[in-house]
Amino acid sequence: MRLMILFGILFGAILLLCSTFVVLLYYNQDKLIFFPEILPEDYSYSFPEPFEEVELQLSDGEKIYGLYFRTTSESKGTVLYFHGNAGSLRTWGSVSEDILSNGWDILITDYRGYGKSRASLTERGLYEDAERWYSYLKNDRGIPENRIVLYGRSIGTGIVVDLSLKTEPRFLILETPYTSMVDLSKIFYPFLPSTFLSFKLDSKSKISKISSPIFIFHGTEDEIVPYSQGRSLYDIAIREGKKAQFIPVAGGSHNDLSVFPEYRKELKRILSR
Template sequence: MSKKLLIGIFKWLLGFYLVVLLLLYLFQDKIIFQATSLPQDFKFSFDQQFDEKTFTTPDGVALNTLFFPANGKSKGLIFYCHGNRRNLKTWGRFARSFTKNGYDIFMWDYRGFGKSEGKPSEYNIFSDAEFIYDKMSEKYPENKIIVYGRSLGTGVATKLAAGYSPKKLLLETPYYSMADVGKKQFPFLPYSLLIKHPFRTDRYILKVKCPIHIFHGTDDELVPYESSLDLAKVLNKEPTELITTIEGGGHRGLERFDEYQIRLSELLEN
């Protein structure tokens, strides 16, 4: 193969690589925040009692929220931070796992999701989480609040718990950082230089003072199980102490496994 041809191939590969980097940088918001909006007059429908409420942030953005009361006497509140897709129309269906265990549950849509206004970003989601948490802590003492995060929401929940003193922090399919998620999928890209929304769970979790527990499936195709093992190393904890491992569990659907429901009930009982 001639030197000229090799140089030509190298230039083509370099150009392709740079285009990939540019596209990743430009479209990462759509990749990270896969929001689905809802019309403002949309009527939610669930097979249990709920209340819908809108909170207006200090900068004037309306955030849509749902509240599901516990079955029977309430033990406290689950402050639920959901994943990066869909909206409360979908996430509301997961409330029963908590209400049947005696907890009220509060869910909210990030900016741009569902009926919530605005545009999502790491900064906006973090500030909105603190704003709404402050509202909830006016009604519930912190020793009665459990912060729960799922997927994207695990970084949000961990950052929130790091700045407050909730009863517990529960994480479902957490990531080490947003750059780490990318590296595990496509290790040849310099994510640490490109990511605008780093979501550094590995840093936030070191500042969390309350008990932490993780749920993760071994067959998670989006956020590998190794991410939770890496977080256990950060905390200097044995994986069996920190993680409920769901054998064969993927990134979605852990609530269908008996191991998840049994361990969740145990955590909500104590």
């Protein structure tokens, strides 16, 4: 009898610990996906290219931030760029070089909770902020949609795909895209049930509904997002009759495509459209 009581107490303690772990994990799952660099609100950015800092006010009083770089040549339009899951504008501003050199202006945005932003990070918030930035270019800057290009890198590809359903950009570029956060979590966190995830970022269910041309870059040796996931998105788009092109970068991994001549050549060709 005493043994049964002890067993019951032990089982209850284990169940309590497991329940506590699951609850903590659920409310902190964003920390498994996003790795922001936090900057002081008075931080001053510094880059060799001329730029201006842009801030947008949210309804809750918080702000989101972006950096707007202008090309020195006659501008073809503006690339709206959504970066990867780590860092902040402090480091991501350097991607402007490849875009500017091809005759395009570029607006690089930080996500909620990144850099100077203190806003709460949610999937819905990411989508709404993307629409805010697009509206800023279209309405505040007066840039027509046929001169706006959407560029998503890694985690940013899911945001670009969603934004493309609600807008009509000239075209979109996806670099190292994943099919969905559920698919990606099965690789890194196989113990998490798919229903557990509050961040779905499901591109594979949306990409067939995009009307704008789609260009997909993916390194064959990507160690973070499997090459097969980028190829799968392309296959879905093509199967549904969409204008899409898949550009494999032989030997490329997740964070080094820009050093490959093939990437730079193809990016130049795409931005010459």
